[in-house]
Amino acid sequence: MPGRIRKSPLETPERPYLALGLEGSANKFGAGIIRHSKDGSTSVLSNIRHTYITPPGEGFQPRDTALHHREWALKIIKRCIAQAGVSIQELDCICYTKGPGMGAPLQSVAIIARIISLLFDKPLVGVNHCVGHIEMGREITGAQNPVVLYVSGGNTQVIAYSRQCYRIFGETLDIAVGNCLDRFARVIDLSNDPSPGYNIEQEAKKGKRLLPLPYATKGMDVSLSGILTSTEAYTSDKRFRPDGIRKGTEDDDIITPADLCFSLQETVFAMLVEITERAMAHIGSKEVLIVGGVGCNERLQEMMGIMASERGGQVFATDERFCIDNGIMIAQAGLLAFRMGQTTPLSESTCTQRFRTDEVHVAWRA
Structure with missing residues (x-):
């Protein structure tokens, strides 16, 4: 459900910012849209995901998981945009999980993000999965x-x-x-x-x-x-x-x-x-x-x-809603980076299966 959270860790923006986040590093494909408002507050407009579930006794394989993400991506993104009540044209950036994670699912999500970026001329922001978890956790709980x-x-x-x-x-x-x-x-x-x-x-x-x-x-x-x-x-x-x-x-x-x-x-x-x-x-x-x-x-x-x-x-x-892998955490971390001028050129919009948490420049924190 859409809901207001708390003050943004950045100073009050000069205008509202909107970001779409796409997550698919493992067996969940998620999409979420977040807004950073002029008053400094952050709002979750939508946060939808679908999980690839295998029979008991079986794990999920990279190839099958990637096929699941491709099958569900369009459905989830459409529902995400509809629930948020915005259009893709209004978005400031498209954020996607760059890593860490399983190679084939990560690649599927990166391709989807690149397609949306090219179709609607929106900048890309590659996000570290762990940093997404941390920033959404800090935002939701208020931990300093x-x-x-x-x-x-x-x-x-x-x-x-x-x-x-x-x-x-x-x-x-x-x-x-x-x-x-x-x-x-x-x-x-x-x-x-x-x-x-x-x-x-x-x-x-x-x-x-x-x-x-x-x-x-x-x-x-x-x-x-x-x-x-x-x-x-x-x-x-x-x-x-x-x-x-x-x-x-x-x-x-x-x-x-x-x-x-x-x-x-x-x-x-x-x-x-x-x-x-x-x-x-x-x-x-x-x-x-x-x-x-x-x-x-x-x-x-x-x-x-x-x-x-x-x-x-x-x-x-x-x-x-926020602990399990989801798109809104990618949107949150990506939008924080975007507001600091960090974007991912199309030529560098790749995936890194072993993307270390300590490799990220956390420019939005003083």
């Missing part, structure tokens, strides 16, 4: 200068701003937390609708046993492949019951899928809370902003909230 925990299917990073750059203080040394959860969901045949991570979260609420799993933090970095392997190993244990049924009162030794989901979540989230707290202590911050698709997890928010309150701090997070 937080330590950012960025947790998604493809990324796990602890980030803080310094001197016009988002510095990475810690990150995963192997797989991302979302990828870890998604892969285990496939092992136990959880549905991918609406997402495997969400279904792991619901299953974990029924868990009764906290099983021992590897705990691997190294400074402000984490390693998650070992914990995934160890959790998967429990499914071969003779005590494991795939149906999740405990038949009596003396079967405390039985291991269920819910127990494994609960144990995996608790251990991984404890690791994330630890490295975030270490970053907070390092820079002296009292704020934590959680962004990315895994940031919707209520248990992660709860655990982070306990830690932050013990430090006299505060946790900021958004709901699934």
Whole structure:
């Protein structure tokens, strides 16, 4: 739903600005239109997405995901423009996800953005996916200068701003937390609708046993492949019951899928809370902003909230409209860059699968 948010981080613009954002770095194609008004406020005019969902036990392949984006792009963009009540001619720029992400889906979205740019003579702005998450999170929550925990299917990073750059203080040394959860969901045949991570979260609420799993933090970095392997190993244990049924009162030794989901979540989230707290202590911050698709997890928010309150701090997070990949976050970060004079020439409107967060010049922050 359209709605007013808060004051823009830039000074009051001399006129209203409008941007279309296109996101498609993974299995979601999203489009959103944002307005920066003359009074300095920011308004979300529309934010629509469609998710490519595969059968239980299957992940999404780059080629199939790219085909999904091409199939849905025109429908989503038309709905986005109609809901916003504006025309493409009124837009100041077309923003698209430059990276990081899966190659084929990223390329599909870049091609769509280039076509719109050429047809309507609008400047392009390539956006870093992570910076989009951060800027939308800051805009929605009002967090001023937080330590950012960025947790998604493809990324796990602890980030803080310094001197016009988002510095990475810690990150995963192997797989991302979302990828870890998604892969285990496939092992136990959880549905991918609406997402495997969400279904792991619901299953974990029924868990009764906290099983021992590897705990691997190294400074402000984490390693998650070992914990995934160890959790998967429990499914071969003779005590494991795939149906999740405990038949009596003396079967405390039985291991269920819910127990494994609960144990995996608790251990991984404890690791994330630890490295975030270490970053907070390092820079002296009292704020934590959680962004990315895994940031919707209520248990992660709860655990982070306990830690932050013990430090006299505060946790900021958004709901699934802005936490899960979406077009409006790309529009927001792109429009901030555009208003600082940053655009992407057509000849450079490529994709970068490994586009680092700390490679972006954050010119809009002092």
